[in-house]
Amino acid sequence: MxxxxxxxxxxxxxxxxxxxxxxxxxxxxxxxxxxxxxxxxxxxxxxxxxxxxxxxxxxxxxxxxxxxxxxxxxxxxxxxxxxxxxxxxxxxxxxxxxxxxxxxxxxxxxxxxxxxxxxxxxxxxxxxxxxxxxxxxxxxxxxxxxxxxxxxxxxxxxxxxxxxxxxxxxxxxxxxxxxKPTRGFPGTSGKREASYQDGETFLYLAKYDGNAHAFLGKPKTFGPQPAAFKIGVSNDVKARMAQLNSGIPPAAKARWVPEMEASFPDRKAAENAEQLYKDNCKLESLGGEFFWGKAEDASKAFRSLPGVSRF
CATH class of the missing domain: 3.10.590.10 (ph1033 like domains)
Incomplete structure (x- = not known):
């Protein structure tokens, strides 16, 4: 749990x-x-x-x-x-x-x-x-x-x-x-009585651009170093990155930065792709939408998703 x-x-x-x-x-x-x-x-x-x-x-x-x-x-x-x-x-x-x-x-x-x-x-x-x-x-x-x-x-x-x-x-x-990573925490779409419009939604892969080993207490090893990644959906990726980074002191050098993104016609389609990533990627789960692993594995899993490879 x-x-x-x-x-x-x-x-x-x-x-x-x-x-x-x-x-x-x-x-x-x-x-x-x-x-x-x-x-x-x-x-x-x-x-x-x-x-x-x-x-x-x-x-x-x-x-x-x-x-x-x-x-x-x-x-x-x-x-x-x-x-x-x-x-x-x-x-x-x-x-x-x-x-x-x-x-x-x-x-x-x-x-x-x-x-x-x-x-x-x-x-x-x-x-x-x-x-x-x-x-x-x-x-x-x-x-x-x-x-x-x-x-x-x-x-x-x-x-x-x-x-x-x-x-x-x-x-x-x-x-x-x-x-849990297997469930995620999806948003909602469809007919609403309030003024909410579903529409184009982006699936994004963000990377922690900083000393992720110190951030997560991971020991460094020889060779290419793993990194921390986040998979998520948003109708405004730039605003979402700002929200993620709002808890990091302005003077700090580390930031979450978008590595890849792809557009889907609605939130449900983007969330389905997000769930496929969580289910099939070879990275280590850090809980929720966060993962640890090699950059090439993270990007390869993203590009292999249906509806992503063509972007």
């Missing part, structure tokens, strides 16, 4: 009254300032762990318990953009029409299959006295807390406005299973 998220991804926590992505395909805020605050920090593909708020509106058995995880996009929307009619009617029946109207879209969601208290997972970030602030602003989890979160057993569930989950979706398994 993986003990970390894919490179560049973060996990946040947020308190709410319940967990119903099947009808509410968004995470909402009642004040635009709260939503805009998270947009300054969150990235496409980040995760939010939802737990039951400690208020009377939350069912007693759910209060302070982890309810589920959602993968979101950093895109501002309104509740009506990604809510079912039944969900909007439910809000209206309780006089909550003006609540949680400012949102960001949920693309995928996982419901927790076991009873877990938020305090046992977010043991550094969560504080009962800060519950209201976390509900409004959210909070980013630390690495050791994420490791605990990835042990929770979950099942993927449908999200309103997104394609239904497939037969191979994660079921009653540790959340970290979603991040």
């Amino acid at each position: 993986s003990s970390a998220l894919p490179a560049g991804k973060k996990m946040w926590i947020r308190a709410f009254y319940g967990f119903g992505p099947e009808g509410d395909g968004y995470v909402g805020w009642s004040q635009e300032a709260g939503r805009n605050h998270i947009l300054k920090h969150i990235q496409d593909g980040d995760l939010i762990m939802i737990y039951g708020a400690g208020s009377v509106e939350t069912e007693k058995t759910l209060r302070s318990h982890v309810l589920g995880f959602v993968q979101v996009d950093a895109t501002p929307i309104r509740d009506v953009d990604k809510s079912s009619e039944d969900s909007l009617a439910w809000k209206k029946s309780r006089g909550w029409q003006e609540k949680w109207t400012y949102g960001i879209p949920v693309r995928r969601a996982w419901r927790v299959d076991e009873k877990v208290m938020i305090s046992t997972i977010a043991f550094k970030t969560y504080r009962p006295e800060a519950g209201q602030a976390i509900g409004v602003w959210g909070a980013e989890l630390q690495e050791e807390e994420i490791k605990q979160a990835l042990k929770i057993k979950v099942s993927e569930t449908n999200v309103f406005g997104e394609p239904p989950v497939t037969s191979d979706a994660l079921t009653n398994s540790p959340f970290g299973e979603e991040f």
